[in-house]
Amino acid sequence: MIKIIPIRGIPEVKYGDDVGEIIINACRREGIELQDNDIIVVSQVIVSKAEGNVVNLDDIIVSKHAEQLAALTGKDPRHVEVILRSSRKIVKVKGGVIITETKHGLVCANAGVDLSNVGEGKAALLPEDPDKSARQIRNRIRDLTGLDVAVIICDTHGRPFRRGTINIAIGCSGLEPLWDRRGEKDLYGRELRSKVTCVADELASAAELVIGQADEGTPAAVIRGYRYERGEKPAREIIRPEEEDMFR
Amino acid sequence: MIKIIPIRGIPEVKYGDDVGEIIINACRREGIELQDNDIIVVSQVIVSKAEGNVVNLDDIIVSKHAEQLAALTGKDPRHVEVILRSSRKIVKVKGGVIITETKHGLVCANAGVDLSNVGEGKAALLPEDPDKSARQIRNRIRDLTGLDVAVIICDTHGRPFRRGTINIAIGCSGLEPLWDRRGEKDLYGRELRSKVTCVADELASAAELVIGQADEGTPAAVIRGYRYERGEKPAREIIRPEEEDMFR
Numbered sequence: 243m244i245k246i247i248p249i250r251g252i253p254e255v256k257y258g259d260d261v262g263e264i265i266i267n268a269c270r271r272e273g274i275e276l277q278d279n280d281i282i283v284v285s286q287v288i289v290s291k292a293e294g295n296v297v298n299l300d301d302i303i304v305s306k307h308a309e310q311l312a313a314l315t316g317k318d319p320r321h322v323e324v325i326l327r328s329s330r331k332i333v334k335v336k337g338g339v340i341i342t343e344t345k346h347g348l349v350c351a352n353a354g355v356d357l358s359n360v361g362e363g364k365a366a367l368l369p370e371d372p373d374k375s376a377r378q379i380r381n382r383i384r385d386l387t388g389l390d391v392a393v394i395i396c397d398t399h400g401r402p403f404r405r406g407t408i409n410i411a412i413g414c415s416g417l418e419p420l421w422d423r424r425g426e427k428d429l430y431g432r433e434l435r436s437k438v439t440c441v442a443d444e445l446a447s448a449a450e451l452v453i454g455q456a457d458e459g460t461p462a463a464v465i466r467g468y469r470y471e472r473g474e475k476p477a478r479e480i481i482r483p484e485e486e487d488m489f490r
Numbered sequence: 491m492i493k494i495i496p497i498r499g500i501p502e503v504k505y506g507d508d509v510g511e512i513i514i515n516a517c518r519r520e521g522i523e524l525q526d527n528d529i530i531v532v533s534q535v536i537v538s539k540a541e542g543n544v545v546n547l548d549d550i551i552v553s554k555h556a557e558q559l560a561a562l563t564g565k566d567p568r569h570v571e572v573i574l575r576s577s578r579k580i581v582k583v584k585g586g587v588i589i590t591e592t593k594h595g596l597v598c599a600n601a602g603v604d605l606s607n608v609g610e611g612k613a614a615l616l617p618e619d620p621d622k623s624a625r626q627i628r629n630r631i632r633d634l635t636g637l638d639v640a641v642i643i644c645d646t647h648g649r650p651f652r653r654g655t656i657n658i659a660i661g662c663s664g665l666e667p668l669w670d671r672r673g674e675k676d677l678y679g680r681e682l683r684s685k686v687t688c689v690a691d692e693l694a695s696a697a698e699l700v701i702g703q704a705d706e707g708t709p710a711a712v713i714r715g716y717r718y719e720r721g722e723k724p725a726r727e728i729i730r731p732e733e734e735d736m737f738r
Contacts, residue, residue: 402737406688440654448696489650
């Protein structure tokens with residue numbers, strides 16, 4: 243059995259805050275006794291805030307390009323400017339939606355730049371290096387508790403073909419994000435032909451069942467009982483290179 | 491807290507089997523006491539087998555088109571023929587991969603036609619109407635136990651931009667597959683602009699953490715403790731119509 247435990251009662255995170263310590267303190271207050279091999283899933287928004295990846299829209303000088311794209315999409319030109327600065331490529335623009343490839347390589351709407359949950363007149367960018375953020379939180383938890391946990395930084399993304407957003411892993415540390423089962427046999431002894439499961443994304447989605455549901459803003463969860471493969475590969479590995487992609 | 495409980499010990503499912511009853515019996519044997527509001531996630535492969543959606547590849551007469559596409563992709567021509575018959579449109583062909591739109595409207599590799607876990611020389615198609623299958627299993631469980639559960643039929647799908655497959659919901663009954671939060675306010679009182687979460691897909695992914703991991707073939711799971719919105723909308727609602735899609 244797997245358990246998904248919400249980490250409630252996390253106060254508003256500010257620039258410079260220690261996310262690892264905040265999680266540990268919240269777990270203690272909530273009576274959650276962390277264990278080795280627990281997976282801590284953390285919403286990117288608190289990581290971004292702690293790392294200072296929040297901009298005041300009033301400080302943004304809007305380029306000509308952003309101006310035009312804003313007119314085309316009906317978005318705030320300052321928001322568009324931040325999106326463009328966070329991107330290395332525009333993938334698609336249609337209606338009010340801008341899909342770009344972020345500096346990390348993620349293909350997503352608005353380069354992940356979010357105006358929600360960050361305060362009026364502000365925008366939260368994605369963490370600079372979410373895999374590094376995950377590693378730091380993991381190391382900090384080890385330093386504070388001696389426990390060896392895995393950490394996933396998650397974000398909510400739309401996707402082609404299907405309505406609604408789901409949570410995915412944009413950073414991770416301590417677990418193999420992709421579970422490669424090629425070579426294993428099926429129930430009838432037939433080799434599984436192309437069975438690579440993105441467990442990091444499935445764990446992120448599972449966590450959103452408690453993260454997303456809390457009105458009071460539960461930005462993290464513990465997943466317990468999932469036997470994952472330990473490893474140091476980053477969530478960056480999940481990103482499909484453009485040349486392998488069928489839809490870019 | 492949410493619990494994900496594997497339903498182990500389900501025997502090999504055959505044509506005509508009663509999936510609802512099989513699940514109830516397996517839960518009893520495993521000591522899982524089902525409760526109202528539990529969500530039962532069932533892998534499509536056992537539903538397809540029970541509904542007789544399995545074909546012998548030797549019985550398949552291969553069309554010219556399938557022959558050509560097989561030569562192009564290196565696939566078994568009989569497999570390609572079954573893929574084409576299950577599709578209403580070819581979306582993309584690249585390397586050894588054929589992406590089609592299935593008769594249900596799902597955009598996925600091989601129209602979901604699977605050669606794994608079905609026996610040599612056979613192919614399992616997706617259920618004809620997975621929402622109906624979900625409804626039948628749900629009704630059967632209610633008849634047998636008096637319990638009101640929700641049911642999701644899941645399948646493993648690849649996706650653009652990201653490596654590895656994840657589990658998604660291709661059929662559901664008893665819960666709203668999409669959780670529409672538009673109009674709700676964020677932590678700062680700002681209206682959430684476009685917040686529709688595909689909870690059915692997230693539940694399917696969560697379930698695969700126990701379904702996918704079992705070598706002995708655990709084809710179903712119970713998710714307990716998730717407060718979902720009851721409803722009768724089908725998983726078909728999740729499919730984004732082509733005209734709204736940015737990548738078709």
